[in-house]
Amino acid sequence: MSVTKYFQHSELFSGLSPEQVEQVVALGREVTYEAGDVIIGEGDPSDEIYIICQGLVEVDVARGTIPDVPGPPQLTSIARLGQGQVFGEIALVDHGARSASVRCIQDGTVLYVIPRDGFWSLCDSDHHIGYVVMRNIAADLAFKLRHRNLQVRLAGGEL
C-alpha cells in the first residue's frame, strides 16, 4: 500500500482530498524500525510527528524517577499504538519536550515522519488543511483520553 493510501486510512487526514494528502506526504519520509528500537525519548526536544503505517509501538512513561539517582528509570507502558495511529502530536501542538518515550515492539514497523516546521508552514499557508488536521488531532487526543479513562476504570487497582 502506498503512503498516500495509508494516510487516507489514518484519521489524522480524514476530510482531506487525495491532492491535499499528497501535499502532506511530500513533507515527510518513511522510516522502518525493529523491535526494541527507541523512536523518541521522554524529555527529548521535539520536532516531528509520526504516523504508523504498519506495525506496533509502545508508549512508556518513567515512573518515580529521581533526577539525582543514577541508573535507568522504571518504565510503565501506558498504551500500544498500531496501524493508522499518530504519536508526537502533543509536542506538535504545545512545542514542549516529549511527554513519553515510544519504543518499537514489532519488527518491520513502518512510520511516516513529518517535520513540525514544514507541517506548520503547510497549515499556515492552506488554512483548510490546517483546520482539518488540527480538528482531527483534537479528536485523536480526545479518543486517547477516553481510552485512558477506560484503562483506569478497568485497571483493577494496578495503575
Add this chain to the structure above:
Amino acid sequence: MIYKVSYVVVGRPHLSAIANLDTPPRVGDQVQLGDETCEVTEVIDLIPPREDFAYLHVTCRPVKDSDA
C-alpha cells in the same frame, strides 16, 4: 468504514492498545497485543461514527495457554 478501536485488558492495564481495523472486532475474537493473546469479551460504541471512521471500545481478557 475504518474501525478505530480502544483495547483494554481487564486487570492488565499495561496491555492496552489503539489500532485501526478494516473489519469490526467481535466478541470471541482473539487479538494479539504485542506478545500477548487476548480474547474479546465486549464491544461497545465509544462515540458516534464520523466521516469514514467508527470508534469502538473493546474489553479483553488474557488467553491462558490452556484456553488456546
